[in-house]
Amino acid sequence: xxxxxxxxxxxxxxxxxxxxxxxxxxxxxxxxxxxxxxxxxxxxxxxxxxxxxxxxxxxxxxxxxxxxxxxxxxxxxxxxxxxxxxxxxxxxxxxxxxxxxxxxxxxxxxxxxxxxxxxxxxxxxxxxxxxxxxxxxxxxxxxxxxxxxxxxxxxxxxxxxxxxxxxxxxxxxxxxxxxxxxxxxxxxxxxxxxxxxxxxxxxxxxxxxxxxxxxxxxxxxxxxxxxxxxxxxxxxxxxxxxxxxxxxxxxxxxxxxxxxxxxxxxxxxxxxxxxxxxxxxxxxxxxxxxxxxxxxxxxxxxxxxxxxxxxxxxxxxxxxxxxxxxxxxxxxxxxxxxxxxxxxxxxxxxxxxxxxxxxxxx
Numbered sequence: 001x002x003x004x005x006x007x008x009x010x011x012x013x014x015x016x017x018x019x020x021x022x023x024x025x026x027x028x029x030x031x032x033x034x035x036x037x038x039x040x041x042x043x044x045x046x047x048x049x050x051x052x053x054x055x056x057x058x059x060x061x062x063x064x065x066x067x068x069x070x071x072x073x074x075x076x077x078x079x080x081x082x083x084x085x086x087x088x089x090x091x092x093x094x095x096x097x098x099x100x101x102x103x104x105x106x107x108x109x110x111x112x113x114x115x116x117x118x119x120x121x122x123x124x125x126x127x128x129x130x131x132x133x134x135x136x137x138x139x140x141x142x143x144x145x146x147x148x149x150x151x152x153x154x155x156x157x158x159x160x161x162x163x164x165x166x167x168x169x170x171x172x173x174x175x176x177x178x179x180x181x182x183x184x185x186x187x188x189x190x191x192x193x194x195x196x197x198x199x200x201x202x203x204x205x206x207x208x209x210x211x212x213x214x215x216x217x218x219x220x221x222x223x224x225x226x227x228x229x230x231x232x233x234x235x236x237x238x239x240x241x242x243x244x245x246x247x248x249x250x251x252x253x254x255x256x257x258x259x260x261x262x263x264x265x266x267x268x269x270x271x272x273x274x275x276x277x278x279x280x281x282x283x284x285x286x287x288x289x290x291x292x293x294x295x296x297x298x299x300x301x302x303x304x305x306x307x308x309x310x311x312x313x314x315x316x317x318x319x320x321x322x323x324x325x326x327x328x329x330x331x332x333x334x335x336x337x338x339x340x341x342x343x344x345x346x347x348x349x350x351x352x353x354x355x356x357x358x359x360x361x362x
Contacts, residue, residue, distance in 0.1 A: 015065055016113060022061035022071045027100075030071050032267065034100040036133030038308070039245065039266035040090070041073055041100055048237040049094055054078045058087045062114060070101040072114065072128060083339070086125040093229040095273075096153070096332060098130040099138070111141035118337070119145055125338045132308075132330030142335050149334040152314060154327035156307040162300040166293075169326025174289060177324075181290035187252045188294060194239035196248040200260045201232045203276035210279055230274065235262065238273075249295055251287035259287040263295045270299035271308040292325055 024043050031042045039045060049055050058076035063069050074097070076087045089097025099114065118126050130138060132153045142148065158165055166175070189196065204226075212222035239246045242264060250260045258281035262274045272295065275288070282288060292309075299307050309327045312319035319329070 017063040019061040021057040022059040030100040039264045073097045082122040087123040088127040096131045106135040106137045108137040111137045127336035129334040146335045151332045152329045153332040154309045154322045162297045171324045174324035177286040177289035178293045181286040184285035191248045192244040207276040258282040268305040270304045
């Protein structure tokens with residue numbers, strides 16, 4: 001049920017009105033007006049979260065007296081009292097959320113007001129993960145009661161179109177690997193109907209075995225953790241709701257699926273959401289290089305300005321792979337406030353388990 005309150009706070013723009021959940025019409029308007037908005041900040045993303053887990057809409061619309069509007073997407077776990085629930089953007093490995101606003105320069109006082117409002121929520125935990133295009137006023141406005149968790153997202157700038165990206169941003173090694181794939185017997189199919197979800201997920205299950213070996217993780221634990229974070233129904237829900245904005249690229253060699261990526265689009269942004277492969281088949285023919293080359297070309301043809309390749313650990317082989325396509329690292333922080341130190345306890349337990357199994361970050 002919608003509820004609206006007027007916060008007794010005044011900024012340079014005057015008082016503000018807050019509505020939660022945010023009306024969908026207003027949310028969609030901002031999702032289309034804000035050039036930095038990602039697909040994961042849209043109502044469709046929240047609907048996918050709620051369809052595959054015990055969550056409900058807790059988004060908040062801020063309307064300032066000067067006419068500016070701003071939406072903070074949030075999901076709240078159902079069937080828990082407020083003081084035991086978390087309100088996050090986003091929960092359970094759903095990635096980047098963060099505020100969207102009407103065009104114009106963000107007033108730092110407005111950003112502080114939003115953080116003040118979020119801090120007052122009765123939830124046990126409130127967390128917002130910002131995208132790489134977030135206005136710097138947000139970082140300046142973070143109160144001391146919020147903890148900052150640093151993340152780095154790698155993004156390819158598509159300015160100038162595909163020819164410019166290929167010539168100026170792809171590294172020589174990436175171009176050579178793409179050409180090697182093009183000379184090999186690799187067939188690529190692109191599906192925008194969800195038909196290739198089962199094919200992708202079979203490759204994803206094969207990838208779990210490889211990841212477990214790389215990380216010195218027991219296979220049963222790796223499978224439990226990965227399927228908990230990314231169950232098949234999660235991909236099915238996103239593919240069903242996004243329709244043609246969700247593309248699954250599958251590269252096959254010798255008639256066998258070798259590698260696949262899932263690419264989502266919204267506005268100026270294309271996002272490689274997930275990837276999987278059978279390394280024994282994919283690596284010799286450099287299938288992954290070809291998939292990203294084609295996805296980047298498609299993003300350019302669709303008028304996208306950015307191709308997001310996701311989060312990586314700086315200095316890792318994965319970060320180096322993405323850098324080969326010209327991807328630059330951008331801060332994508334998560335700001336959170338907790339009434340009890342639940343996350344710290346979870347991190348200590350996780351660290352203890354990693355030490356016990358001699359876990360190695362890939």
